[in-house]
Amino acid sequence: GAVVSQHPSRVICKSGTSVKIECRSLDFQATTMFWYRQFPKQSLMLMATSNEGSKATYEQGVEKDKFLINHASLTLSTLTVTSAHPEDSSFYICSARARAQGELFFGEGSRLTVL
Amino acid sequence: QKEVEQDPGPLSVPEGAIVSLNCTYSNSAFQYFMWYRQYSRKGPELLMYTYSSGNKEDGRFTAQVDKSSKYISLFIRDSQPSDSATYLCAMSVTSGSRLTFGEGTQLTVNP
Numbered sequence: 390g391a392v393v394s395q396h397p398s399r400v401i402c403k404s405g406t407s408v409k410i411e412c413r414s415l416d417f418q419a420t421t422m423f424w425y426r427q428f429p430k431q432s433l434m435l436m437a438t439s440n441e442g443s444k445a446t447y448e449q450g451v452e453k454d455k456f457l458i459n460h461a462s463l464t465l466s467t468l469t470v471t472s473a474h475p476e477d478s479s480f481y482i483c484s485a486r487a488r489a490q491g492e493l494f495f496g497e498g499s500r501l502t503v504l
Numbered sequence: 505q506k507e508v509e510q511d512p513g514p515l516s517v518p519e520g521a522i523v524s525l526n527c528t529y530s531n532s533a534f535q536y537f538m539w540y541r542q543y544s545r546k547g548p549e550l551l552m553y554t555y556s557s558g559n560k561e562d563g564r565f566t567a568q569v570d571k572s573s574k575y576i577s578l579f580i581r582d583s584q585p586s587d588s589a590t591y592l593c594a595m596s597v598t599s600g601s602r603l604t605f606g607e608g609t610q611l612t613v614n615p
Contacts (some may be wrong), residue, residue, distance in 0.1 A: 432607045
């Protein structure tokens with residue numbers, strides 16, 4: 390199946406710093422990418438949907454100025470957690486879709502720990 | 505009330521057992537139903553994809569959808585220790601729209 394790669398897989402940062410997580414579709418062009426966060430023993434919560442070349446659509450309750458999403462190319466989307474706080478510590482997962490009705494492929498996830 | 509309800513478990517079964525995992529939902533507009541498997545600290549991977557009501561079988565896995573009851577199931581036959589993971593149900597209104605996930609059921613298959 391198609392591969393979606395996330396980097397870094399783990400990151401530890403100090404409170405107040407910003408962290409960037411990359412999501413790449415390695416063997417297909419992703420027209421749409423999704424970003425989720427997952428707390429321990431909980432389900433995936435959709436944070437935002439991004440389409441290449443346009444602004445991301447954020448879910449209710451997700452601060453767009455805190456979680457900056459950029460989908461600059463058809464193979465790369467980035468999530469930047471700005472001024473991170475300990476409560477932002479979570480597992481962040483991206484997914485990508487090649488076509489409007491195509492299968493959704495998930496990345497391996499990135500575990501963020503804010504000290 | 506959550507749109508999708510799933511018993512989080514944990515569920516522990518002996519190797520070879522038949523496993524039944526279930527989700528209920530409230531949004532009658534959901535038409536596409538999926539089951540994902542997620543190993544610890546990994547992203548989800550798609551196991552089964554079903555449109556509307558009916559059954560779908562793939563190897564040891566069978567997915568069932570009963571739209572009249574708003575109830576979906578995943579059966580795993582001859583369960584293996586390698587099946588130990590968290591199983592997430594997900595559903596969407598159209599094939600390209602956002603997915604709504606269940607909470608996930610943690611399954612352990614003991615050798």
